[in-house]
Amino acid sequence: MKKAMRIFTMLLALTMVFTLFTGCGSNTKVSEPAAKETAKKEEAKTETPAKKVKIKFAAWDTTLAGNEFKVVVDNFNKQSKTTEVEIIDASGKDFQDKLNISLAGGDDIDVYGIKDMPQYSSHITKKQVLALDDLIKKDGFDISPYGKGLDVLKVDGKTLALPFRSDFWILFYNKDLFDKAKLPYPTADMTWDQYRELAKKLTSGEGNDKVWGSFFHTWLSCTNNLMIAQGKNTMIDGKYDFLKPAYDLRLNLEQVDKSQMAYASIKSTNSHYRTMFESGKVAMLPMATFFIGTMISEKKAGKHNVNWGITKLPHFADGKSGDSVFNYTPVAINAGTKNRDAAWEFMRYLCGEPGALTIAKLGVMPAYSTKNVLDTYSSIEGFPADGKPALESPNAFIEFPVHKNAAQISKAIDEEAQMILIKSKNIDDGLKAMETKVKDLIGSK
Amino acid sequence: MEQIIDQYESQKRKLNATMRNRLTAYAFILPNFLGFVAFVLVPVLASFVLCFTEWDTSNPIQFKGLGNFLQLLKDDAFITSFWNTVYYTGAVVPLTMAVSLGLAVMLDKKLKGAKVFRSIFFIPYIASLVAISVVWNMIFSPEAGPVNSFLRSIGLSEPPLWTSSVHWAMPVIIFVGIWRFVGYYMVLYLAGLQGIPRELYEAAEVDGATAWQQFRKITLPMLTPTTFFVVIMLVINSFKVFDQIMVMTQGGPGRATHVLVFYIYYRAFQVFEFGYASAIAFVLFLVVLTITIIQFRMEEKWVKYM
Amino acid sequence: MKKSEVLRSLKINFANKALLYIILLTGVYIVLFPFAWMLSGSIKANADVFEYPIRWIPKAILWRNYIEIWTSIKFGLFYFNTIKITVVIVILQLTTSSLAAYAFARIKFPERNKLFIAYIGTIAVPYQVYMLPQFIIIKKLGLYDTHTGYILLQAFTAFGVFLMRQFYMSIPEELSESARIDGLNEFGIYRRIILPLSKPALASLGIFTTVMIWNDFLGPLIYFTSEKNKTIQLGITLFMNSYGTDFALIMAAAVCSMLPILIVFFSAQKFFIEGIATTGLKG
Secondary structure, three states, X not given: OHHHHHHHHHHXXXXXXXXXXXXXXXXXXXXXXXXXXXXXXXXXXXXXXXXXXXXXXXXXXXXXXXXXXXXXXXXXXXXXXXXEEEEEEEOOOOXXXXXXXXXXXXXXOOEEXXXXXXXXXXXXXXXOEOOOHHHHHHHXXXXXXXXXHHHXXXXXXXXXXXXXXXXXXXXXXXXXXXXXXXXXXXXXXXXXXXXXXXXXXXXXXXXXXXXXXXXXXXXXXXXXXXHHOOOOOOOOOOOOHHHHHHHHHHHHHHHXXXXXXXXXXXXXXXXXXXXXXXXXXXXXXXXXXXXXXXXXXXXHOOOOOOOEEEEEOOEOOOOOOOEEEEEEEEEEEEOOOOOHHHHHHHHHHHXXXXXXXXXXXXXXXXXOOOHHHHHHHHOOOOOOXXXXXXXXXXXEEEOOOOOOOHHHHHHHHHHHHHHHHOOOOOHHHHHHHHHHHHHHHHHOO | OHHHHHHHHHHHHHHHXXXXXXXXXXXXXXXXXXXXXXXHHHHHHHHHHHOOEEOOOOXXXXXXXXXXXXXXHOOHHHHXXXXXXXXXXXXXXXXXXXXXXXXXXXXXXXXXXXXXXXXXXXXXXXXXXXXXXXXXXXXXXXXXXXXXXXXXXXXXXXXXXXXXXXXXXXXXXXXXXXXXXXXXXXXXXXXXXXXXXXXXXXXXXHOOOOHHHHHHHHHHHHOHHHHHHHHHHHHHHHHOOOHHHHHHOOOOOOOOOOOHHHHHHHHHHOOOOHHHXXXXXXXXXXXXXXXXXXXXXXXXXXXXXX | OHHXXXXXXXXXXXXXXXXXXXXXXXXHHHHHHHHHHHHHHOOOOHHHOOOOOOOOOOOOOOOHHHHHHHXXXXXXXXXXHHHHHHHHHHHHHHHHHHHHHHHHHHOOOOOHXXXXXXXXXXXXXXXXXXXXXXXXXXXXXXXXXXXXXXXXXXXXXXXXXXXXXXXXXXXXXXXXXXXHHOOOOHHHHHXXXXXXXXXXXHHHHHHHHHHHHHHXXXXXXXXXXXXXXXXXXXXXXXXXXXXXXXXXXXHHHHHHHHHXXXXXXXXXXXXXXXXXXXXXXXX
């Protein structure tokens, strides 16, 4: 009996210690979600204008200074009388993991950003996106400024997301390096052969003074995109021999001309395109327009002093000037949202003209492109004076159309692309292997 | 008659004793057990149920029977991952054991600076993997890294490409794996060494046993409970290797370092096939469980408890 | 003659010692080389972190990296959160595991082996698989984005029970027997006899738990959303974003996050290195 008592008291003491500890820093927090829940319900019922509906918006890198999501959300919260947006943040690298788990676990996120097209496809398969057509119709929201960007996001005629940012690939170059080599700046109508010649001439130095003529980043899409830009094929066709010229070019740059850092070296030394370009070690960099904003803001912040320019992406002999590839950043409303109207109110602000004007001022290219928005974009301080033509009338194509198995297809392609670039397989074998690997995935559309 | 009563009484007493033991045992286990059941066991069991289903977290769960397992047999990526995991485990377990035991024995002695040495060998285990994997990647960088510079300087004209080579990526991962965890197992061995009575060594010394004989005849046998634990943890942790691959090679190049948990993670959170991911995990679990059970069976043969 | 023998044994001794130190110093070199690189990287400009051949002492030493990590993000808050979470979990882990392990090691009861296998079994299941069911439970309990939720998840692991059990098994049964004869009950034996003997095991479990929680990334990533709850490891990744990664700051932050554990380890050593007083009772 005595023993039992002792054990009992001990357990009691343990429980007390336990509650004490877990309670000490967080008792306020425990009750918080419950309180929020009830508050939200009340608001939904009565719609009292005094209390704003709180919605959650998941986005990445919002803690960085001048992050475009953050700036738009702040502006929105200032002007909206009915809705308040709370940001759920994660770093760009981990955002998708966190979002996926939250959505799968039934978290009450109302609106969320999507990092790339394969992810967008997977949200659709998982029925995590709300069809927006009724909302668009009800409001008479003008969707024409999105151009064909919106069609890309449509599935079976339904609009499941709005594009927030829209970027396409252009060529960045370092003017000082061209001047030093006494070479003319790259033109808007240049073939990849000419690019190769230029790159060879621009490569110089050794060790820490090495300057590379060309820099393709480690993203495997960098190479594939050169062919996608011609608009004849996409990555879900299941046939990949059309990629051969791009891999030929890449390997020639690396091995024959030695004007491009080898893929393996970039990987193992974590050489990032941004650091390489900003430190003046790269003369020409094919990259998407989102890099414009970075270059401008970092120059303002004194982090680099590169005299840079932009022009249209080079093309192959059978292509034409202006060929390029689109990247979208779609934003969707969670199918399970309890605050549909508030979510839509925020969404049309974020992806519509107010949001577009805000981010254009930050040097980020909005998908909602009216003349007003474009003028704002190209007239911001720090934008290269002769750069405007580079952005005009691109003939751009989408790399990854919506496909049920997009994530798996893209992984299979990446694996083989890697084998080609580390020279473990020759180009033909690698492209063949891609086809074999995706065969079953493509079929089950 | 009396005998029967006696027997009955003694049985009752035995039962009572069992019951009492049981109650006491449960009282001890309970605080941990409640939390364990709610937050570990139930989720684990739930994931086992998922093995036999198809579930993408949004559409309704569909029962699939053994379908997932049949699919596994034909899945190249799974088979590659399985053998890669076996490769990693096969190399890491013996090497880590040998090195960590060696360090523990060397540093158990009253050696000048032992405390500092122990702390130094523990450092890799506490380091932030993100920061340190960046450095390792640079050290093994094919063109400029110090390893290859050294190899070239001793006349090797074409040193391996390490993490960019299908053949050498896994050895690099193995090396870094050992490097990270040696300190951890060293601590376990050090704790184990403290339990060995010093008298045994003193007696052996009187008998004129050499250091090597003492190690073989006293240290090794007396350490078997620790070794038992170390082997099981090493096997389990090696089969579950994930984070250093995630940050160093992402399973590449190609599929050279594509291991089971990496594949599970990918299937679960990139493709959202929770059923299939659970099935892979189940296979991993079975393999580890078999090894563990064999170990427990053999425990009596080679582990000497006091 | 005697003199020469002593001299010889001294020589052997000296040779052994020298060999020992050579081995240890080689090990130290392999272990510390990457850290030296990291330390040197932490006081460089980000663009210089990857320069090769490495300049161990940079042209311009940027001590301000160490200031920047505390000012550009809420590193202090993250630090405090991490310490709080770690301390609570370590205490819970040590008390509950050492109790449960006692039952598994020293009390004979019918379901002992089955229960124990259930414990061990869960160690073999990769976290990535039961992450989602676990998430749903925490969500349902309303503990998402709270420290309590995360603490509950991490405090009751099978690993702790396993480690403590293995250690208890090596303590001679005679000790318990004589205590029983003296009239101590099981809890008394645990408290008075076994626990004081388990300092090395408790110390190692404590240090392992500390490191595990301190460096855990996936758990906090999933469970902590508000900035006020975030931990150091989440803080470090804030220097890594889609526009590039500031490796210099990451390294500085990594150095700062390692220091406390290194100090804890250094000072906790006496617990798992000190010989235990069981010797007289054995054999």
